[in-house]
Amino acid sequence: MDDKQQPIIIKKIKKGGHAHHGGAWKVAYADFVTAMMAFFLLMWLLGGSSHHVREGIAEWFKNPSGTQGPGGASTSMIKMGGTLAIPRSSKLKKAPSEKRRNSFQQKDKSCDNNVSLKEDDKTEKSASEHKVETDKSLLGISDSEKAADQKRLDSLLIKLKKAIETSHALSKFKDQIFIDVTPQGLRIQIVDKKNRPMFDSSSAILKAHTRLILKKIGRIINTVPNHISITGHTDSSPFATKYIYVEYGSFEERRAYSNWELSADRANAARRELVKGGMQPGKIGQVIGLSDSILFDKTRPNSPINRRISIVVLNKETEVAIGLLAGRGGVKLKDVKKRLKAK
Structure with a gap:
């Protein structure tokens, strides 16, 4: 054996098994x-x-x-x-504690709301009272003036009723004359009756008995200083003639005509007859035609009683409201002139 040859030693080591790997990760x-x-x-x-x-x-x-x-x-x-x-x-x-806290807050708010509502009521009342006072100041009518005016109209009502009952000229037509009190004043209405109309058919020409009634009533109304308003009414029957010819000097004009024109012309015819009866022209405050817009008998639009003339003896409040009493209530003349001058 060669001395230089090294012996081969094989060492076997028994390894132990690894521990089990966990799955925590x-x-x-x-x-x-x-x-x-x-x-x-x-x-x-x-x-x-x-x-x-x-x-x-x-x-x-x-x-x-x-x-x-x-x-x-x-x-x-x-x-x-x-x-x-x-x-x-x-x-x-919300949490119970928060609910309790909010309930107290709501009670406080409700108390505040009640107080504010009472304050609002007081404010509204004061505003309404202020409005009434403002309206009175705008109208410029004192309580004593209103009382005196009402007394005059009450006295006029008695005179008219007495005249209608005792006057031979008016008593024959008392079933066609109606008197009542309205917010605007004392109203006298003269209505048509079957077989006894106030005007010719589809015309603004007064019948003889209508002229007599207006003259008699005009003399009585003229005893008070109040202005009057005259309104013409028609029934709902359509006007028979669509056009009429109106004379203007030496020529005629063809003009559309309806119940509106007819009611206005009849009111104006009544105005002329009242003036002829002795009423001062300056007391005529309004002449209005309303056609069939305000029917006396709405259940029978074509009834004769819807064809009527209304004469209203205006109270002072209405006179001021529509501007018949100069310098009292409404827009002042100086303010109008000032505005027009500024432009």
Whole structure:
């Protein structure tokens, strides 16, 4: 054997088995992935929700521990089944302590509201009283003037009724003369009667008996200083002639004609007859034609009593309201002149 040859020694070592590798890291990793998935799912849901829903969620997170329903039931967004429920309203229930605090606040508010309502009532009353005083100041009529005016109209009413009963000229037509009191003053209405009309058919020409009635009434009304308003009324029957010819000097004009024109012409014819009877022309305040817009008998639009003349002896308030008494109430002349001059 060669002395230089080294012996080969084989050493066998028995290795022990490794301990079992655990799976704890897998659980942690799974939790992390689940949390990330839940986070991105939440972001996706929030991105598709409305502004009010996001406000409701924010309100919930401000006080999540105190948010309980009836009987202690939880109203958490995440239900026990694992599904995510977004609240539909931003008005979530509040904690009991907060409810008690708010109830006291609401009582205080209700007391404040009652006080403010009483103050508003006082303000409204004072405003209405101020309006009445303002209206009186605009009209410029004192209580004594109103009382004197009412006394004159009451006396005139008695005179008219007495004249209708005792006068031979008026008593024959008393079934066609009606007198009543309106907010505007004392009203005398002369109505048509079957077989006894006031005017010729479709005409503004007065019958003889109508002229007599107007002259007699005009003399009595002239005893008071009040202005009068004369209104003509027709029934609902359409005017027979659509056009009439009106004379203007040496030529005639073809003019459209209806119940509006007819009622106005009849009122003006009554005005002329009142003046002939002795009424001062300056006391005529208004001459109006109303056609069939105000029917006496609405159930029978074509009834003869709808064809009438209304004469209203105006009270002072109405005279001022429509501007018949110069310098009393309404827009002042100096203000009109000032505005026109400024332009």
